[in-house]
Amino acid sequence: MKLKPTYVFLILSVSFLAYSFSIYIKPLSAKEDQRFNKKMSSDGQLVWQNYNCQSCHQLYNLGGYLGPDLTNVISNPNKGENIIRAMVKSGTKQMPAFNLSDNEMNSLIEFLKSTDASGKADPRKLKVNSFGMVE
Amino acid sequence: MKASKFDIGNLFLVTALFMLVSGLCFGILAALIYLFPDFLKQEIGFASLRPLHVSSAMFWIILGATGCVYSGMKAFIKDSKIKVIAMIQWGLWIIAIIGIITSYFTKDFGGKEYWEFNPVWALPIALAWILFLVNFFLLVKKIKNWPVYIWMWMTGILFFLFTFSENYLWVFPYFREHFITDMTIQWKVNGSLVGSWNQILYGTAFFLMDKISNTKNTGVSKFAFAMYFLGLFNLMFNWGHHIYSLPTEKYIRYIGYIVSMTEWVFFIKIIYDWRASVSTIQKHYHYFPYKFLMAADIWVFLNMGQAILMSIPAINIYTHGTHVTVAHAMGTTIGINSMILFAACFEFLKFNSTNNNRIKYYKFLFWALQISLLIFWLSLNIAGIKKGIWQLSDNQESYSKMMESLRPYFIVFVLAGVGLMYTLSSLAFGLIKNMFTNNHSKDIVTH
Numbered sequence: 001m002k003l004k005p006t007y008v009f010l011i012l013s014v015s016f017l018a019y020s021f022s023i024y025i026k027p028l029s030a031k032e033d034q035r036f037n038k039k040m041s042s043d044g045q046l047v048w049q050n051y052n053c054q055s056c057h058q059l060y061n062l063g064g065y066l067g068p069d070l071t072n073v074i075s076n077p078n079k080g081e082n083i084i085r086a087m088v089k090s091g092t093k094q095m096p097a098f099n100l101s102d103n104e105m106n107s108l109i110e111f112l113k114s115t116d117a118s119g120k121a122d123p124r125k126l127k128v129n130s131f132g133m134v135e
Numbered sequence: 136m137k138a139s140k141f142d143i144g145n146l147f148l149v150t151a152l153f154m155l156v157s158g159l160c161f162g163i164l165a166a167l168i169y170l171f172p173d174f175l176k177q178e179i180g181f182a183s184l185r186p187l188h189v190s191s192a193m194f195w196i197i198l199g200a201t202g203c204v205y206s207g208m209k210a211f212i213k214d215s216k217i218k219v220i221a222m223i224q225w226g227l228w229i230i231a232i233i234g235i236i237t238s239y240f241t242k243d244f245g246g247k248e249y250w251e252f253n254p255v256w257a258l259p260i261a262l263a264w265i266l267f268l269v270n271f272f273l274l275v276k277k278i279k280n281w282p283v284y285i286w287m288w289m290t291g292i293l294f295f296l297f298t299f300s301e302n303y304l305w306v307f308p309y310f311r312e313h314f315i316t317d318m319t320i321q322w323k324v325n326g327s328l329v330g331s332w333n334q335i336l337y338g339t340a341f342f343l344m345d346k347i348s349n350t351k352n353t354g355v356s357k358f359a360f361a362m363y364f365l366g367l368f369n370l371m372f373n374w375g376h377h378i379y380s381l382p383t384e385k386y387i388r389y390i391g392y393i394v395s396m397t398e399w400v401f402f403i404k405i406i407y408d409w410r411a412s413v414s415t416i417q418k419h420y421h422y423f424p425y426k427f428l429m430a431a432d433i434w435v436f437l438n439m440g441q442a443i444l445m446s447i448p449a450i451n452i453y454t455h456g457t458h459v460t461v462a463h464a465m466g467t468t469i470g471i472n473s474m475i476l477f478a479a480c481f482e483f484l485k486f487n488s489t490n491n492n493r494i495k496y497y498k499f500l501f502w503a504l505q506i507s508l509l510i511f512w513l514s515l516n517i518a519g520i521k522k523g524i525w526q527l528s529d530n531q532e533s534y535s536k537m538m539e540s541l542r543p544y545f546i547v548f549v550l551a552g553v554g555l556m557y558t559l560s561s562l563a564f565g566l567i568k569n570m571f572t573n574n575h576s577k578d579i580v581t582h
Contacts (some may be wrong), residue, residue, distance in 0.1 A: 111189025
């Protein structure tokens with residue numbers, strides 16, 4: 001039987017749509033995390049985007065390369081919430097000072113609490129299984 | 136033959152070339168911040184320069200890809216309605232570009248990585264793309280038995296629109312309130328968007344190969360279709376390799392891993408075809424298009440080898456989040472996408488010269504570009520490997536000390552970047568100038 005390109009294209013496209021929707025519905029079955037305020041964290045993500053923090057910083061090693069990864073900065077014993085607040089306010093050698101409102105700052109901190117609660121980004125904590133996948 | 140100054144494909148290609156020059160200027164300024172942290176810190180800052188560079192470079196590729204489709208379909212553009220739609224599409228892009236550049240200069244951000252501008256500017260882009268899709272179907276509706284490049288162009292246009300829309304799902308709190316799902320979608324989008332414009336550009340490469348060799352073999356072969364579907368399969372499902380370290384569902388990561396490994400087929404085929412491709416295409420007369428296509432072939436080999444290795448999770452933990460990823464992004468953007476686009480520009484903008492000194496100068500630019508890119512790519516890879524080792528070491532020194540230790544590689548990277556800027560800008564301006572002064576009777580360079 002001759003396989004027409006149209007059929008192959010349609011089969012792949014339907015599979016892709018099904019795969020995409022399986023990801024879109026994930027939040028429906030997600031458990032509520034009490035360690036942070038969901039609404040504030042969502043606003044904090046907008047602060048992260050509005051000030052383009054991703055241009056220099058990473059979350060789960062995804063993002064810019066000029067500054068460090070901030071996924072677990074809240075639980076880092078050498079950093080933490082207060083240091084973050086101070087650094088954002090005063091800037092560093094490369095990072096300019098940001099004049100965030102109290103509301104923006106609190107939302108940003110809540111967002112970083114939510115990234116911290118989501119898992120560990122330190123590659124040293126990852127293990128490689130027999131299939132070659134990291135866990 | 137004189138290239139038409141009002142050709143719609145040329146209009147997109149020339150606009151793309153201007154975006155390339157813009158991307159190079161912003162790229163050099165951003166790179167200097169790696170060496171001089173205070174440079175332009177107060178005036179504009181890295182937070183604006185990086186997206187100015189990235190967006191310009193992406194628009195070079197996207198507008199160039201659009202120009203390639205219109206130039207490739209030139210024979211079918213007879214309907215004035217198509218020209219009007221294409222002009223509106225171009226106008227929407229100009230509005231978007233002006234808005235986006237202003238958005239970055241005024242620090243009016245709001246989008247996700249690579250699309251950091253105020254999301255309102257995504258609307259003209261989406262509208263322009265819808266018009267592109269309409270125009271494409273108007274153009275191809277009378278063509279039966281599509282060659283592979285028309286399939287690839289259609290796929291690229293369609294999937295770009297889908298993934299570009301998906302790129303803004305974060306606007307809905309439903310997605311934004313679930314950080315891991317939101318990041319999964321973000322990297323699904325980034326992977327598939329690159330796959331989309333690659334479909335258009337690889338389609339263009341197939342089109343050019345048929346045109347250069349004056350045959351219709353490449354575009355209709357079963358093998359070309361097999362490669363197209365394998366590429367499409369990867370566009371749809373391999374993006375999971377970006378997020379191995381993200382605690383998303385295991386099956387997403389496994390699908391990404393397994394599908395990425397099918398790219399070995401491309402890789403082995405490239406090696407297998409190597410000698411044949413050199414001996415057949417070389418005979419033909421389209422000197423610069425051929426040279427740039429061959430250069431793209433070499434960069435596909437290097438970058439695909441690197442990509443496959445990076446897709447192995449055990450290796451990925453060393454390279455992820457390091458400059459190896461930047462090297463891969465730059466290697467593919469400049470080495471593959473830009474080489475194909477330059478091949479297309481030299482062909483479609485009808486570069487012609489009977490001036491031997493001018494030809495020699497372009498040959499020099501071609502080789503200087505390849506050498507600059509190789510140095511650029513290697514310096515980033517070495518810096519990335521060093522950072523990868525730091526990431527996994529038990530006795531980590533501070534981040535700033537680690538970055539300071541990479542300074543020698545950043546110096547080489549900036550110097551090679553200057554070489555890239557000089558060669559690519561000179562080629563871009565040369566092509567634009569050639570298009571506006573093209574009045575030679577000879578059509579093709581026969582060196």
